[in-house]
Amino acid sequence: MDNWVGGGFAQAVQTLISIAVVISSLFTLFLLTAPSQYNPYKDRPDPVAGDAKATQDGESEQPKRAWKAGRTVYVVVLGDIGRSPRMQYHAISIAKHGGRVFLIGYTESELHPEIISNSLIHVVSVAPAPSFLRQSSKLLFPIIAPLKALWQAASLYRALCYGAVNPARWILVQNPPSIPTLAVAKLVCLFRNSELVIDWHNFGYSILGLKLGPRHPLVRIATLYEKVFSRFAAHNITVTHAMARVLQDQYGVKALTLYDRPASLFRPLNAQERANFLARLPETAQYAQHLTPSAKEPWKLIVSATSWTPDEDFSILLDALSAYSAQAASKPQLPKILAIITGKGPLKEHYLSRVRALNQENKLASVVIQTAWLTPEDYALLLGAADLGVSLHTSSSGVDLPMKVVDMFGAGLPVVGWNKFEAWPELVQEGVNGKGFTSSDKLWQLLVNLFEDREGLLDQLKEGAVEESKHRWDQEWDRVAGDLFKLV
Incomplete structure (x- = not known):
């Protein structure tokens, strides 16, 4: 019995020593491979000055960007x-x-x-x-x-x-x-x-x-x-x-x-820049002749950027566009709409299948829906070329704001958006640079009122958005x- 107890104790000691060695080895390995620490006395700027230098042929080189110590x-x-x-x-x-x-x-x-x-x-x-x-x-x-x-x-x-x-x-x-x-x-x-x-x-x-x-x-x-x-x-x-x-x-x-x-990338476009871009972009090129103010029956271009996630109910826009198309059938003064939807996300195919179904049922006769994934430069130009931006961001917390609306304002684009959350007034001035909605019914009614434009409301919102574009990130x-x- 004593031999068994003694042997068990010795085995336990050996096990503890082995564990201690393993832990010590791992700790030593961590110390040897640990990342370096920030030290303000060693974090010094690059020795190369930031000033431009003259080359032998007299032309100046691109100056190297100066780095500030400790930053x-x-x-x-x-x-x-x-x-x-x-x-x-x-x-x-x-x-x-x-x-x-x-x-x-x-x-x-x-x-x-x-x-x-x-x-x-x-x-x-x-x-x-x-x-x-x-x-x-x-x-x-x-x-x-x-x-x-x-x-x-x-x-x-x-x-x-x-x-x-x-x-x-x-x-x-x-x-x-x-x-x-x-x-x-x-x-x-x-x-x-x-x-x-x-x-x-x-x-x-x-x-x-x-x-x-x-x-x-x-x-x-x-x-x-x-x-x-x-x-x-x-x-x-x-x-x-x-x-x-x-x-x-x-x-x-x-x-x-x-x-x-908005960053400087987003800015209002003049008429010629707008026309050139719409003729170049594949998603708008075939409709470019309809998107000019001088067209016999000018269309309206609306843009919505989405991540195709649950906090943006895209069915609101689909239902509104379907209802708008029904209204346009009895109101010939209403323009057709080209809707460009940008972005990537998990629910994209789900909603695209709904778009296909609506087209098969002829419920989008006055609406063309296109999806696009654009470079940052082309996305900024698209916002500058559009007539109206649509935000479907519903805010899971009620206190965040959609960056897409900021970009739209940077391009001088008026916005209609879901406004049923606390922080919305911090971004959009109702009736000045945008309008809010809380349902698909409210949205299609807004589209009709804006595009009939009996009181010049769309132009008024455009002016407000252009004024808002002066507020910049820098x-x-x-x-x-x-x-x-x-x-x-």
């Missing part, structure tokens, strides 16, 4: 960078003021031209999850979601610690998605001696609630998760005052409001984020 920022979006205009604008603005940027996210679609050409912006790709982890099945969600989160956490950690070589003073993170982004970013902040800045576009738990229901246990966990990490951030930025109020009242943190504003960013990052 390295990670800009992080756990999503497609090309479909995250606000985070791209952050990166461009930081670099414009001499900050060095590591723009981290998925590289699935085309980036803003200034991102590619700027020597101070370095794009770091995050490995996307395998296709089997990107299924949208509600039944499999409890199994797939944790596995996807683990994959994303590992990929994001690798990109932040080893893809981005130079440590950053700040890590600016887009939220949502919040899981696992906020936890990974905060962990890396601890390792790399960085400060976490969260840019709140919306609340992740509210989007999750669309899928699982607001009372689902995972939604409650996500709510607590966001609340905790909002307090871990050195700074919080929001897209609306309404969202900042929620953070203050419910989360106990103060936030700065930085409104979305001025808004300098006022809020430029001061935060000590760049202006």
Whole structure:
């Protein structure tokens, strides 16, 4: 018995020693491979001056962009960078003021031209999850979601610690998605001696609630998760005052409001620019002769950008266009409509099948619906060429705002949009630059009133949108984020 006890004790000791050796080895390996920390005394500017130099033949070279010491920022979006205009604008603005940027996210679609050409912006790709982890099945969600989160956490950690070589003073993170982004970013902040800045576009738990229901246990966990990490951030930025109020009242943190504003890419077009673009774009070329004011029976061009997700009920627009077409059959003064729908997303094919069914039933006789995926430059031109923009963003939280409307205003395009949420008045002035609706019936009635144009309402909204286009991202960013990052 004593021999058995003694042998068991010795075996237990050996097991503990083995575990200790393994843990010690892993810890040593981590220390040897740990990412470097931010050190303001070592984060020095490049030795090459930013001034232009004269070449031997007397012509000046393109000046190298000067980098300001201690102004390295990670800009992080756990999503497609090309479909995250606000985070791209952050990166461009930081670099414009001499900050060095590591723009981290998925590289699935085309980036803003200034991102590619700027020597101070370095794009770091995050490995996307395998296709089997990107299924949208509600039944499999409890199994797939944790596995996807683990994959994303590992990929994001690798990109932040080893893809981005130079440590950053700040890590600016887009939220949502919040899981696992906020936890990974905060962990890396601890390792790399960085400060976490969260840019709140919306609340992740509210989007999750669309899928699982607001009372689902995972939604409650996500709510607590966001609340905790909002307090871990050195700074919080929001897209609306309404969202900042929620953070203050419910989360106990103060936030700065930085409104979305259009970049210089979006601008009003003159008549010749509009005509040239409509004749060139494949989706409009065959209808270009109908889209000019001088046409015998001029059509109207409307544009709606959508991500084809549950928080944008595209059936509202389809029902409204179907009802408009029925009205046009008895009101010959109503123009035909060419509707261009841009974007990618999971529900696209579902709605396109509805469009095909409506066409087969001859319910869109006065409406042509086209879908498109455009370069940033062509998308900006399309908005400048359109007569009316349509926003179907319904807001899962009630306190976020659709970036698409900001872009439309940048192009001087009046907007009609779903307005049944708190933050809508922060973006659209009713009857000045846009109009709101709360149902498909309200939308088709708006389309009829605007396109009959008996009182010049569409022209009035156009003037308001052009006036709104004067408010630009650079001025808004300098006022809020430029001061935060000590760049202006």
